[in-house]
Amino acid sequence: MAKGSGLSIDQNNNSDHHFFLLHKPTVLNSFPEDHHHHHNNHNISSSGSDTWINNKMDSKTPPPTIQFPVYNFNHRSHDDDHHNHGHRDSPQLSDDDKRTVVDEMDFFSNGGDVKPITTNKNNDSGEPTTGLELNINTGLNLLITNTSSDQSMVDDGISTNMENKKTKNEFAVLQVELDRMNAENQRLRNMLNELTNNYNILQMHLVTLKQDQKVENNNEERVVLEDKKPNGGFVAPRQFIDLGLASANNNNNNTVDTSDEPSLSSSEGRSSRDRTGSPGNNNEDNTTVVFDQDKKEFVRREDSPDQGYGANKVPKFNSSSSSKNADQTEATMRKARVSVRARSEAPMINDGCQWRKYGQKMAKGNPCPRAYYRCTMAAGCPVRKQVQRCAEDKTILITTYEGNHNHPLPPAAMAMASTTSSAARLLLSGSMSSADGLMNPNFLARTLLPCSSSMATISASAPFPTVTLDLTQTPNPLQQLVQRPPNQFHIPLGPNPPHGFGNAPAPAATSLLPQIFGQALYNQSKFSGLQMSQDMDPAQLGHLHHHHQSQATHQAGQNNNSLADSVSAATAAIAADPNFTAALAAAITSIMGGAHPNSIANNNTNLPTTTNTTTSNSNSNGKFSSELN
DNA sequence: CGCATTTGACCAGCGC
């Protein structure tokens, strides 16, 4: 049941709603710009967060800053999922199971419960249960000490009895204590889980941003060099991204009439019910891909063969006519897929969105079924996702996203959505600009920079161009590389496990960096047939590697391309800096020029504790866990 | 009773 996921307020566990919003999320998805409403029925109450979201929506162009939401990308607590009642093929999780699941944070609730945690679990103990336990505990203690001593002095005959009682009490106390410990333990585990997920999301975000920037940068260069159009003009990379986003916004505004209700009548965009053909719902009659300059990589699927606008998606952003282009771009975007591999025993990762399951299939080479979901946060939202367990390692959950949301998202969903969205865009851009339709070597080389165990894979071989973000922590990344099909690139993303909160050992992956680089570069040259970027050669890689290990942030200043490199540096900082906070600060600072260090600092200590997972669809996936476990 | 999930059927694309 998608009911209330992400948006509803969980009264019970609200103390556990934690998130740290490092900054406003990047608006990478196309949102309708509706000024008047708070979109739809999802009881999005007006609160601080809501306000800023709307503000952002209202502006024609996305905010000039990059925002880094880090949210509870947590899975449902797996403990619950194991023993789902295994009747039938697809057992459903009982409601109880769902309840025990950590709560998904709620960004829109009115009360103070949404506020980012400023104190850690200490505060959490204030929640009813724990508090109760504590009370009981202390009360018993007092009782025991007082009464026992008194009684023993007064009467010996009763003393044995009292002794008995005493031990009983102590036992009870211990039991309570034990329970409390267990609860605490569980909570800590959840925290850790969420932390990991947050970290992963952040990584993904960084990487995709980097890639985005790189790609956009390249596109821009190409435009300047090839087209020389006065119209397109030179735009700073950062701006470029924003504009692109803005156009996406326009597009959506056009297609989906100011969201709010499912009733959106117009919207050619939501012709999704087309079994007849292109499943993409934005595919209009002429879905020619705009950017076919070099390769026409994506034109193949379109009905109208050619049109070849000279310019790729550089189009004039302001003009209303750009909506056409935006449409086309989006249609293509819809086809691009972003796949996220994450290690999770939970049936589905919580990405902050509401999903409704609409199908399940047995995939071919996989004993685990593949589940199909569509976004239900807005009526016409074209976003789909597929969830499937990895055949080899069933603890790995592969979630494949497709399409862009046409509605505002809560910050929780923003992280994943923007990541996937930008990843998709990057993929498309890369494919259009690279020689063989795979990706731009330049940007590849750049993204290779910071690294460690996580990987991003880009593959255009599939029917759909796909970016795979691998968040699984593999002890040996190289092994992963070897296992991969040759036509995919692997981009190290960053250290995987939450590093930095003291308890996570630093991955040894850093030591493997040079090898990863080597491998990735090898792949790159092998399949793209490309050279390395001008400012990036193996030697330099090694150098940079060293650098980022010691003092990552220094990198930014050293390189020419400040934007991309600063992002790289930021990622590197994350990789190198044991302090997550500092890493985040470095990331954002380097991207935005030190915009809001304070807010970061304020939020950084907030560890999400238990979060509520929503969700909806979780039970349908119970089958997965049952089959897998 | 409304809604989400389940699940068999249907459809399109692709390879043979």
Next chain:
DNA sequence: GCGCTGGTCAAATGCG
């Protein structure tokens, strides 16, 4: 054309 496969639909089912 046929079979296979991935993806989607929608009636049936189940749940709250």
